[in-house]
Amino acid sequence: MSIETTSAKPGSLTQSAAIEDRKVLPQLIQARTGKMTRELLLQPGSHGLGMTHSGLTPDATTTAVCGYCSTGCGLRIHLREDEAIGLTPETNYPVNLGMACPKGWEALRVLDSDDRATHPLIKNPNGGFSKATWDDALRLFTDRFKSIQAEHGKQSVAFLSTGQIPSEEMAFLGALAKFGMGMVHGDGNTRQCMATAVTAYKESFGFDAPPYTYDDFEQSDCMVFVGANPCIGHPILWERVLRNKNNPEIIVLDPRRTETAMAASQHLQLSPKSDLALLYAITGEIIRRGYVDDSFVQASTTGFEQLCEHVAKFDTESVAKISGVSEEQIIKAAEAIGTGNAVSLWWTMGVNQSYEGTRTAQAIINIALITGNIGRPGTGANSITGQCNAMGSRLWSNTTNLIGHHRFEDADDRAKVACELDIDIESIPTETGWSYDRIMEGIQNDEIKGLWVIATNPAHSWIHQSNAREILDKLDFLVVQDMYSSTETARHADLVLPAAAWGEKEGTFINSERRYSLLKKVAKAPGEALSDFNIFRAVAHYWGVAEMFSQWTDPEAAFRIMQRLSEDKPSDITGIDGYEHLDDCGGIQWPWTSADAKQWAKPYQQRRLFSDSVFHHDDGKAKLIIDDITPMPEPTCDDYPTMLLTGRGAVSQWHTQTRTSKSPVLRKLYPNEPYIEIHPDDARSIGVQNGEQVRVTSRRGSLIANAMVVPTVKPKQAFMPMHYEATNQLTLSHFDPHSRQPSYKNSAVRIEAV
Template identity: 60%
Template sequence: MSSTTPDQSPNALQQLIYAKDGKLTRDLLLNPGEYGLGKVPAKAKPNGTTTSVCGFCSTGCGLELHLQDGQAVNLSPAVDWPVNLGMACPKGWESLTILKSSDRATQPLLKGADGKLAPVDWDTAMRSFCDKFKAIQAQYGNDSVAFLSTGQIATEEMFFLGTLAKFGMGMLHGDGNTRQCMATAVVAYKEAFGFDAPPFTYQDFEESDVLVFVGSNLCIAHPIMWERVLRNPHNPQIIVIDPRRTETAVTATHHLPLAPKSDLTLLYTIANILIQKGWIDADYIARNTTGFEEFKASIKEYTLAKAAETCQLDADRIMAVVQAIHAGKRVSFWWTMGVNQSHQGVRTAQAIINLALMTGNIGRPGTGANSITGQCNAMGSRLFSNTTNLVGGHDFRSLEHREKIAGQLDIPVENIPTENSWSYDRIMEGIRAGEIRGLWVIATNPAHSWIHQKEAHETFDKLDFLVVQDMYHSTETAQRADLVLPAAGWGEKEGTFINSERRIGLHKKVVPAPGQALADFQIFRLAAHYWGCGSPFDQWKTPEDVFQAMKRCSSDQPCDITGIRDYRMLDDARGIQWPLAASESTGDDWMPPTQRRLFAEGKFFHADGKARFLFETPQPPGEQPHAEFPLRLLTGRGTAAQWHTQTKTSKSAVLRTLYSTTLLVDVNPEDAAKLGLEPHEEVTVESPRGSVTARVNIVASVLPGQVFLPMHNELTNRLTFPQFDTYSRQPSYKNGAVRIVKKK
């Protein structure tokens, strides 16, 4: 690509972001020709309705947006959407409200000589961005700048960012905040199935006669999925494996409150008992898997008695769960952050996959080893962000794959890196070591969310230049930035998200972004222009142009989406699950089935077509409670009204009424009595890394020796212990040693 200085004259800039009167253009819904908008919602009248996929979590609910004078003024859940069937959680109902917050970033902000952020125009902002990053690269090498992406922006924007940064700007290192939630599941699926491929559809919640939830508080984390469970007509057995008596565990027919981080031992024990009793599908194992005999031999020592001791569970309760799994005709296994955010999460996820494989519970309705995603577009990030793998699920290390992508994008193959990026934690290490000096953070808030917060803050302060691109100027990360780029949010731009069940859904622009804020897509166009990258970026005028490029890059991959004609098809179908190859289409009006599972034929994505049994000896976590810090810290979702770092949910007065704005620490009554704690008493919770002030919430939902803090609070990560899964490099947020100190 060209590295020449781009034409930055007023005429050239006008084509990108300026109107003839010199003011920033506002690509409104009522001006469809400017930004590819209006094409999809054309059948919606200015005072009618249109549909859009929700932008909060990975459920991917459909919303009806009610328009007045062409802009959305209200919303309701879409009754014909195959995901939510007319339901919405509190966050979905408040999706428009959060756009009106007073702390929206409305203009670029650049840090001056006085160390304070001050408004500048877009021209100054983009010149500063490119000049600073190019100067760093000139002095320290191309790899001295990196980016941290997100599961919050459109797939097309992720694709644009990843290709621009790596193929145009010369960056090698870039990762996403999906490393914090889904990396474990990605690696587990790749190693077991040959590709990152969650096999299920949400209909399986209603088809199972046994549902096993491991480290998942589905009722709170994904309320609409839980509603689908409640619609199950089969009177299912519900098994919850979780140290806490969560809202989901309260409704379970079987709850195993195991000792924290003993889940791998428990799962191996369940597998061993099933094998010893002959309660397995030997034919399925022989036809469709490899490595079973080695797995069988490796877990012989995991006896019921050993599990009862290690996991601190009653043996009869373990056996009841084994019998329920055996008796089930359609058993589905589900996991979320309780598994993923662990020091040995990949092997734990694979232990769940092993149970599904050995019992033949995969590829049929109501079955599967099913990872539930966190963010609205974590699946899009996993496949198309160009971070941990080459776009479309390809491999940077494969010359064949690089040549294919180079050909599809019409770029020199030499522009594509031949090695994988550093992972998120390694990028942070690189900053501390002075190897990375410039960082571009897009739609994520790592100064809040990254593990061991004090160290994270010190790390960001070492950067020569920090660029933060976000909806809000008030985030902890934006406050540390040298340059803030104001971005549009959901509802103010268009693109696609991919949800947990692999469904690609369309979200639309139905309100204008405030001030000078631009869609991330437009900011990336500006970055390409000012950097001087040239083709293919100058050909991507609209998000749908990028969608067509994504399609080409997915061809012949397990995630092939070449059969999706355009945005209109996605809109008419109310979302489409991948894969959908062009060869499956039977005509211009053809629509795929609403529900599509993987592996119905027992064929997986390894070269031999078989799934693999994978296993490893359980290891204890890196930090254990001890005399000085005797309590074990657990973290997780607080309520259905909170989300991630509360960057968005805290902006809604309605959502704020649904959770405590005071940090509460859950303490078991026995521990409260030992420590002389009273309900709502203010205390200090301390770990070797920091301390927080909280009020005591005395509850039996946590066992003695454990305390719980909500992950959403801005203080919680002062305490968390920075340990990472060996294979996924995902942080283990749910284990640390703490103590509670009474206020004097």
């Protein structure tokens, strides 16, 4: 995939911008309308044009990464006079190999919407919004936040960021907020999807290190999916599974008979939240039947004796009663895993969004480790990420760790960051800030008075929604920075800052397999909307710290800073030779060090971690971690007899639907009204038929939904997609104690006919 590229860097503010005055805004706005990056194929016209808009004939194409899920597909963007007029899947991209899901096909269409944020908006005394200039908006931003900090302390202002903006913007935001503006607390919405996997990997491997590459989907002879439905959540990855020529045994652990479970050779339809006990029982059977890779365990792990002692308590008979999975099924699954030559184990939100998710993820990791299924093709304990750049958030956002996977608490790490950024070490906090749930609690307790929300929608997505909205309304000042002015959170804002979207700016996303890929500017942002990067530059000027961030001139300059910060870390990317190198290679997986670059002419595309069986703890060994089972925080009862599960609904839906709902094509591919899946026995007991309305009530709220009567959920269980605004009116606010990730998937409800 060799392509030539111009050196134009649109949407960036050069260092010549006056720092001493406030002339920066006209330059930023002028920059955003400049010539867009354009790449030409060496052999133009060698690919089919596919779907285009406006009937225009493309005169060039370029490849850019999709901005929806963490799969990170390559999309071929068709250009006319430097602007995108259509797209098709990129056939040569190593991730998707010419495939795209409906969301990817519609990625350009959702940019054109009547509710795009096009100008800064300030809430007026009547509760409505009035258009404002950028100068007025940034003066208000600065004055209000500074006055709050002056009255209540630096820690009284916080930010909530996202997994949906480029890594360079995340890095800039985190550095600006914590080093420049003096914020102590900030977290991202990746706390809602990936915190459990991050914590599990750090504790088990010594670093947040997903070990796999997508080629493993095609190399396994046994695949285990725990709380994962890639057929819907990550359809292109499921297509990779279907390309597997080994006729793999597919084992699914899920309370629902999902689309993935229907395709499995074994479906262990366990009771909700019994997965940890079930995994311990499977581990015990693997040990008892002699399927342990003794040499690997001895050389590369610690804690095996304690693991054996612990899982011995989880015999198949007792766990069968707890989980609803028969002893025969438990033994059969253990045998398939134990006898497989290349076993991969995969999990997503069904594990992560749990009050004991970290230990469940580590139970999966334990199985991979004791059977030696790590570091080889087709193996691994593999967390599939949710958002397009959740991995970027994990590495660069200054939320769960100091930028670049350093530690706030480590003086040497702070010194390194201060040196590379050329800032005073005293400006770097000495401890990690509060997690998302603690920030929300801090607002509730009047500890936090000001909040800056960037590219996320907590008024829809945060657990126990009605309480979350009450909390947001307690703030003295709420700033929402988003591409749409109509989100549920924007309605609560005092100030809305209009941001450019995917396709209207540049940077890098990092996908689930650790691949850095390019996002490109192929369209103009509407009105006066700016890229988040340029908004952060403007904030730095108005806050008075522009000189501190003078190196951050444009996204690629930020990428160079990130490279320097990554040096000598397990995620080292010092060997990447800039954006053009990423483009030429179809993305590059971390790590790719300067030493790697000297040894190999070009990065090979399918690279796994731990092929040398050396992990990132001081002794080079992985830890086998165990824990006691904890009771469900809200079991069912006579008043609330049904356990509500939540998760992804349809391939064409995405998160809070702020983008997918803008596409008329995608809206036709899923029910537009909330629905709830219930078992036929439950439908008969309450007297409803398929399609009729029901009232769903929890201890926190009540809603109306359409009944979808299906045999894929068990009696006294129900399922609602998370994408509908109403769903989180029902969910219980409780969290994994290690990762602080919300547990969205177990709430007791009552379902009645309307």
